[in-house]
Amino acid sequence: MTKIYDFDEGVLPEEEREKGLALLATCFKAARKIAFLTGAGVSTESGIPDFRSSTGIYNTTSEEIFSIDHFNRDPERFYSFFASFYRGIIEARPNAGHLAIAELERRCGKSVEVVTQNIDGLHGLAGSTKVHEIHGTLRSASCLTCERRYDESRFSADMLAGRVPKCDCGGVLKPDVVFYGEELPAAAFIASQRAMWETELLVVAGTSLQVYPAAGLPRECDAGVPFIVVNKTETPLDRQASLVFRGAIGDVLPRAVSQVPSVVTDDNDVR
Template sequence: MRVTVLSGAGMSAESGVPTFRDVETGLWAKVDPYEISSSDGWRRHPEKVWAWYLWRHYMMKSVAPNDGHRAVAAWHDGADVHVVTQNVDDLHERAGSRQVYHLHGSLFSFRCDRCGLAYHGALPAMPEPVDTVEPPMCACGGLIRPDVVWFGEQLPTAAWDRSVEAVSRADVAIVVGTSSIVYPAAGLPELALAEGIPVIEVNPEETPLSDRVTVSLRETSATALPGLLQRLPALLG
């Protein structure tokens, strides 16, 4: 069986990663989202943006994969599993998933903002968030930036193409912890449905996708995903 998992912020939130869309506890409650997640903000205040993402990079080291991440990784033993994630963390990989496509980039990759060359140099430690940190400089004179997708930027072509292929060739698509409102990622389960592929939604909250999927489970990923592979025949009838 070929299974494609589409994961969003809600899945990482179960591991304690603050979500950007939570106005009460989210990281964006303390900063202007556009200033730290756009090319314009980077051009105006690269030292502010770099400090923000460097802190998030180090913050992730204190966060562990949850039972949902571990369940998906365990499915590799009995299925051909592909993970398409909107999350920029590495929790799927740390849990053991091997075929992971990051639609919005990764907090653990860096590149030059001018020549695009990947950066593998040392990073300063950051046990606590600070307002500003000067980003490293590339040999070409450009600045090193996080390899994540900011507002207005295109999704990485290779990751997008692999994601579309993974969805199109799936026997079942499982959408986990995503609001299903951020495009183009939100179009992937719609693609599966259009091609007659069963779609299972795992989300404690109702989403715009809920009334269109094959099965909607009002559960968290850590609760629903362990054992879900074995339950598929019964769920899909």
């Protein structure tokens, strides 16, 4: 039976929670390569709504609006709907969970790869350098006519105003996120599989991995690779995990990462 460290107030004595955090820190120290697989739960802690949860935006909006057919048919309608959602994302900042993952990479001097289902770019903004965005990113957009790619400085103002952003060629720009009816970006997915093959520790954070093909990624890890779940609610993965933390990612991860000795010796190390 997997031990579950519940971080809800009053469920476990503080000593028990500390024990779990020390075990997680030991896993971080032992692994030469670490991979994170993150989902909406990491972003919701930055105030970004979850697409799929019961309180997510699909409750109020049709999934249809995020289909590629709809986008191609009526980009004006898509962008007029999308403006407020986009504003919520670009105003969001990395939270303690994003920062802890970036800090782990910085201080442990090891390979820390982040495979994420999130499209907000917050892992990169937090400072993680190896991020594989399997559902794409809102930080760039590409022309449907000539495929030219632009970064957000080009289209941000249009998107915020609910206008259709256009390419120099006059074509419509589409955010580089995976819409319903589109394939996942092959390069990011292949890089994610490779990260799973190579890792010595997998931390699944903020997702119950019910959406394929991302849900199949943990099975790409070698047998015997420790597998840790950090999520606010129970997940179907809990029983296979080595350790389960039921709590906010921004609560659990920083406390474990702070126990990993820093190998950074330059003047930038302020800790």
